[in-house]
Amino acid sequence: MPMALEDLKQHIHQSEFMTDERLRAHSVEIIWNALLLFREHKTRKYMSHTEKLVKKSSPTHVAPMGRPDQKEIRTVLISAICRAWIIGSGFKLTLNNKKDYDSKFMSFAAYILSREGIGRVHEKLEQYWSQRKSDWKKNMADEEKWRLSGGS
Numbered sequence: 001m002p003m004a005l006e007d008l009k010q011h012i013h014q015s016e017f018m019t020d021e022r023l024r025a026h027s028v029e030i031i032w033n034a035l036l037l038f039r040e041h042k043t044r045k046y047m048s049h050t051e052k053l054v055k056k057s058s059p060t061h062v063a064p065m066g067r068p069d070q071k072e073i074r075t076v077l078i079s080a081i082c083r084a085w086i087i088g089s090g091f092k093l094t095l096n097n098k099k100d101y102d103s104k105f106m107s108f109a110a111y112i113l114s115r116e117g118i119g120r121v122h123e124k125l126e127q128y129w130s131q132r133k134s135d136w137k138k139n140m141a142d143e144e145k146w147r148l149s150g151g152s
Helices: 005-014 021-040 071-089 104-115 121-141
Strands: none
Touching (some): 005 021, 005 104, 021 071, 071 104, 104 121
16 A cells, blocks of 8 residues: 555654654654655556547557566665755664664664565665665765766
8 A cells, every 4th residue: 555645644753763853843744755756657558539538549569478577666766765864863874684584774764665565675776785886986986977067
């Protein structure tokens, strides 16, 4: 069952977020916008000639077998959860403690992702984390290439 806005607020309230109401509201807004975006792009949709969203582009269109790949939109959702955790709790992100229980962030994110119907939550969070870490190392290695200002 998808998460409602009130469920999200309750989950953030029960997690170890700061008591500052402004930061909590900002975290709720970040995650809620990502959840809406995730729900919108979860399935393949095409624009018909009447500008309506349809599942098939034409009557003769044959969709590929299996579920559509949701990796990109899942990355957006996980990024939003990470950002909201950093803003709201002020704690450093940790996924798992080896040979120990899940970290507080892992429990927080796993609850939201599982409510949205995403399976193998631990695997997907660890995959996201390793990709983020490798991208960060690439960016740090070639600073000129990844400069945001574009100047010299």
